[in-house]
Amino acid sequence: xxxxxxxxxxxxxxxxxxxxxxxxxxxxxxxxxxxxxxxxxxxxxxxxxxxxxxxxxxxxxxxxxxxxxxxxxxxxxxxxxxxxxxxxxxxxxxxxxxxxxxxxxxxxxxxxxxxxxxxxxxxxxxxxxxxxxxxxxxxxxxxxxxxxxxxxxxxxxxxxxxxxxxxxxxxxxxxxxxxxxxxxxxxxxxxxxxxxxxxxxxxxxxxxxxxxxxxxxxxxxxxxxxxxxxxxxxxxxxxxxxxxxxxxxxxxxxxxxxxxxxxxxxxxxxxxxxxxxxxxxxxxxxxxxxxxxxxxxxxxxxxxxxxxxxxxxxxxxxxxxxxxxxxxxxxxxxxxxxxxxxxxxxxxxxxxxxxxxxxxxxxxxxxxxxxxxxxxxxxxxxxxxxxxxxxxxxxxxxxxxxxxxxxxxxxxxxxxxxxxxxxxxxxxxxxxxxxxxxxxxxxxxxxxxxxxxxxxxxxxxxxxxxxxxxxxxxxxxxxxxxxxxxxxxxxxxxxxxxxxxxxxxxxxxxxxxxxxxxxxxxxxxxxxxxxxxxx
Ligand SMILES: Cc1cc2nc3c(=O)[nH]c(=O)nc-3n(C[C@H](O)[C@H](O)[C@H](O)COP(=O)(O)OP(=O)(O)OC[C@H]3O[C@@H](n4cnc5c(N)ncnc54)[C@H](O)[C@@H]3O)c2cc1C
Numbered sequence: 001x002x003x004x005x006x007x008x009x010x011x012x013x014x015x016x017x018x019x020x021x022x023x024x025x026x027x028x029x030x031x032x033x034x035x036x037x038x039x040x041x042x043x044x045x046x047x048x049x050x051x052x053x054x055x056x057x058x059x060x061x062x063x064x065x066x067x068x069x070x071x072x073x074x075x076x077x078x079x080x081x082x083x084x085x086x087x088x089x090x091x092x093x094x095x096x097x098x099x100x101x102x103x104x105x106x107x108x109x110x111x112x113x114x115x116x117x118x119x120x121x122x123x124x125x126x127x128x129x130x131x132x133x134x135x136x137x138x139x140x141x142x143x144x145x146x147x148x149x150x151x152x153x154x155x156x157x158x159x160x161x162x163x164x165x166x167x168x169x170x171x172x173x174x175x176x177x178x179x180x181x182x183x184x185x186x187x188x189x190x191x192x193x194x195x196x197x198x199x200x201x202x203x204x205x206x207x208x209x210x211x212x213x214x215x216x217x218x219x220x221x222x223x224x225x226x227x228x229x230x231x232x233x234x235x236x237x238x239x240x241x242x243x244x245x246x247x248x249x250x251x252x253x254x255x256x257x258x259x260x261x262x263x264x265x266x267x268x269x270x271x272x273x274x275x276x277x278x279x280x281x282x283x284x285x286x287x288x289x290x291x292x293x294x295x296x297x298x299x300x301x302x303x304x305x306x307x308x309x310x311x312x313x314x315x316x317x318x319x320x321x322x323x324x325x326x327x328x329x330x331x332x333x334x335x336x337x338x339x340x341x342x343x344x345x346x347x348x349x350x351x352x353x354x355x356x357x358x359x360x361x362x363x364x365x366x367x368x369x370x371x372x373x374x375x376x377x378x379x380x381x382x383x384x385x386x387x388x389x390x391x392x393x394x395x396x397x398x399x400x401x402x403x404x405x406x407x408x409x410x411x412x413x414x415x416x417x418x419x420x421x422x423x424x425x426x427x428x429x430x431x432x433x434x435x436x437x438x439x440x441x442x443x444x445x446x447x448x449x450x451x452x453x454x455x456x457x458x459x460x461x462x463x464x465x466x467x468x469x470x471x472x473x474x475x476x477x478x479x480x481x482x483x484x485x486x487x488x489x490x491x492x493x494x495x496x497x498x499x500x501x502x503x504x505x506x507x508x509x510x511x512x513x514x515x516x517x518x519x520x521x522x523x524x525x526x527x528x529x530x531x532x533x534x535x
Contacts, residue, residue, distance in 0.1 A: 024050040024182070026386070027202060027217035029189050029231055031055075032062035033165060033372045035223035036172035037379035040403055042221070043179035045383060045394040050215060051173070051181060052204055054188035056456045058169040061225050062372060063459060064327030065165055066249055066283045067276045068260060069093060069101055070373040071158040073108055073133060074267055076125025077118070082349045082371070083129040089374045090159060094411065096376070096402050100167040101411045104275055106160025106260035107141055108133075109152040111311045114265040119154045122264055126158070133158045145257050147313045160260035162276045164412075165372060166459050167405065175403030186451075187213070192220065192234040198362035199235060208451070219386055222366040225330040226292035232366065237359050240366075244292040245329035248301050249283035250510060253320040253467050255414070256280045256313050263312065270308025277414070278434075278466070279322060282309040286329070295326040297509045320514045322467060323506040332368040350378045352385045362389070431480070432473035434466020442477060446484050452491055454478065454499040469503050471522035475530060493535045500526060 028039045031053025039051040053059070072086030094101055110116050119135070126133035134157050141155035142148055173183050184204070190212075191203040201216040222231050229242040255275045263271035274281045282305050289295050302324055309316035332351070350370030356362040365385055370378045380396045387394050402409075421436055429439040445460050454477060457463050463477060464470030474496065482492040507519055526532045 022050060022182075022213060022215040024048050024215060024217045025219065026050070027052065027215055027220045029202075029220065029222050030060070030224035030227070031057040031169070031173070031183070031185060032060045032223070032225055033058070033169055033172075033375040034062075034225065034367055034370065034378055035221075036169045036176070037375040037398075038221050038223050038367070038382055039176035039181050039183070040172040040179075041376075041379040041383045041396060041398050042386075043176040043181040044397045044401060045387070047394075049176060049181035050184060050217070051176065052184045052187040052189060052202075052215075054186070054207060056185055056453070056459060057173055057183070058166050058459060060227070061327045061330065062165045062169055064249075064325050065372055066247070066272065067162050067165070067274045067281055068272060068373075069161040069163040070371065071106055071133075071160045072129055072131045073106065073122070073126065073156075073158040073160065074262060074272075076129050076131060077121050078266060079349065080125065080129060082374075083125065083131065085349060085374050085377060086371070087129050087131045089377050090161070092376060092399055093163070093373070094161070096398065096400070097168055097171055097406050098411045099406045099408050100164050100171060102162045102164075102276075102413065103411045104160065104162050104259050106158040106262060107145065107148075108156040108158060108262045108264040109141065109148065109312070110154040110264045111149055112151045112153070113311060114153075114263055116153050118266070119156065119264050122156065126156075131158065145259055145261065147256050147315075148261065149312055149314055154264065156264065158262075160262070161411070162260065162274050163372065164276075168372075168375075170460075171403045171405040174405065175401075178404060189224075189231060189234070192231070192364075194235050194361060197360055198356075199364045202234075219363045219390070220365075221382055221386065222364065223382070226328040228330060228332075228366050228368065232355075235355070235359075235361055235364060237355065237361070239334075240353070241333040242292070242368075243331045243333045244289040244295070245331045246287045246289040246295045246326055247284035247329065248297050248305060248324060248326045249281050250302065250305050250309075250324045251276075251279045251281050251322045252309075252316070253279060253322045253515075256316070256319060258414075261312050270305050270311075273309065273312050277462070282306075282312075282316070284327075289328060292328045295328055297324050297326050299509060302509050318513075320467065321510040321512075322515065323465075323469060323503075324509050325506050330369060350374060350381070352382045354385060354389070356389065365389075431476050432461075432463050432466070434468060434473070435462045435464075437461050437463055437473070439480065442480060443484050446481055452481075452487050452495050454481065454495050455502055458499070464499070464503065468518060468522065469507055470499060471518065471525060474499055475525070489535075493532070496535075497532055500532065 025048040028051040043049045070086040072083035075083035186207040187204045189202050193201045199220045204213045226244045261273040269285045306317050353366040355364040478496040
């Protein structure tokens with residue numbers, strides 16, 4: 001059994017060891033953006049909250065999304081309600097979680113393959129949604145973004161931005177914890193308890209120890225995204241399905257653009273390029289998947305994404321692709337509302353499903369659909385619905401309150417991390433050169449987070465996310481994990497192997513050019529020198 005650290009989130013279940021029963025007013029299922037937002041909202045309203053997540057926070061879709069804080073421009077023609085929600089929420093999130101957002105701005109551009117007349121419909125939609133957009137000269141757009149396709153015919157500015165999902169989710173979860181919420185990561189819901197027409201709690205399994213735990217809860221808020229139907233089946237609700245809409249994204253190894261670039265056309269595949277930290281990410285597809293846990297990336301999808309990138313930035317294929325990954329949109333299919341044919345045609349707005357009205361089961365609400373950009377509104381709506389069912393008036397405070405981690409009050413800029421660390425980087429050992437992670441910070445994160453997973457540390461610090469994809473830093477980090485007395489040798493080696501396997505999943509579909517050379521070098525280090533299969 002591995003030793004544990006002092007992570008306040010992890011300590012909760014450990015301190016409950018031997019106690020088979022937990023109690024809370026509200027159980028939130030799912031530790032993605034929605035669940036973290038819901039826990040924050042409910043805790044701020046004074047509810048006693050427990051949030052459970054089967055893996056690490058943001059390990060589901062929220063940690064695998066495209067990184068765009070939507071201005072709403074994408075939806076103004078096709079989905080005006082979604083557009084209006086984005087316009088409002090974009091402004092609120094900039095105010096309450098500024099440190100999670102980079103104000104890159106956005107451009108909608110008409111490529112030679114797009115109909116220039118769509119630009120007029122786009123501007124009409126922006127006016128109707130009160131989205132501040134402006135048409136600018138193509139020459140100005142090209143001055144701003146010199147790598148952009150010089151053959152674009154029209155360009156419009158919008159307030160798009162990029163948003164760091166991990167910081168966002170951790171920030172809301174920390175905020176909830178500061179208001180008394182208990183955040184149980186690595187706790188999977190395996191059953192819901194239903195009696196007398198209402199839910200009364202759930203059975204959980206601690207995924208690290210295998211122990212079962214019962215939780216008694218007056219209300220359950222199902223924020224499990226693409227897995228929501230699986231949770232509902234546990235309450236005997238069989239006729240709701242979630243059609244997982246799979247999308248892939250590819251990170252290129254530097255910022256080909258500094259502004260979010262969207263094609264000015266009806267939403268389609270591969271039409272957005274988002275600059276995030278030091279990389280830029282092209283995405284995405286939207287393909288119906290059978291199972292949210294089985295979302296393999298195909299070579300055809302990768303080729304399509306690279307071709308789509310070429311339309312926006314000529315020479316895109318020659319840039320170095322770092323990594324590809326997939327996420328699943330939680331698109332609801334209600335058997336009572338007909339079958340979903342094309343996942344892209346499903347509205348991107350959200351809805352709260354009240355299972356008392358729909359299925360005669362009280363105390364259970366499910367969040368369906370939505371976007372990361374609208375997570376705060378989604379949380380507000382579901383907690384409002386819970387208050388209404390409980391007959392309580394507790395006003396929402398998330399429009400004004402800032403969760404922790406946003407004290408600076410400024411959106412982050414490229415280079416801000418370097419500025420923060422420049423002083424100490426002179427004296428301390430640099431562990432991850434790509435992401436500028438020094439030894440002290442790594443050790444601090446290892447102690448704080450506890451656990452044995454280097455992949456969890458990656459989500460906290462971006463460890464191993466640069467061009468070498470962990471090739472140079474991860475064996476150093478493994479040694480440190482061992483040295484800080486978190487794990488014995490065998491456990492540390494297992495953690496290293498797990499990390500490498502996870503990284504490999506994102507690398508093999510894009511093995512060409514420089515990244516192929518990098519993968520060969522990494523392979524020599526880990527297989528040839530270190531013989532990781534047998535350490
Ligand atoms: C390809 C793609 C690109 C996207 N890009 C953008 C974008 O650029 N901007 C934007 O605003 N939105 C975007 N979205 C939408 C956005 O990412 C999602 O709407 C949002 O992240 C969903 O968050 P969530 O918390 O509802 O779901 P998730 O983040 O998936 O969280 C649900 C959690 O529930 C957990 N869970 C499941 N079963 C159990 C169980 N039995 N017990 C305990 N926990 C369980 C899962 O592990 C998971 O962590 C994108 C979506 C996709 C698929």
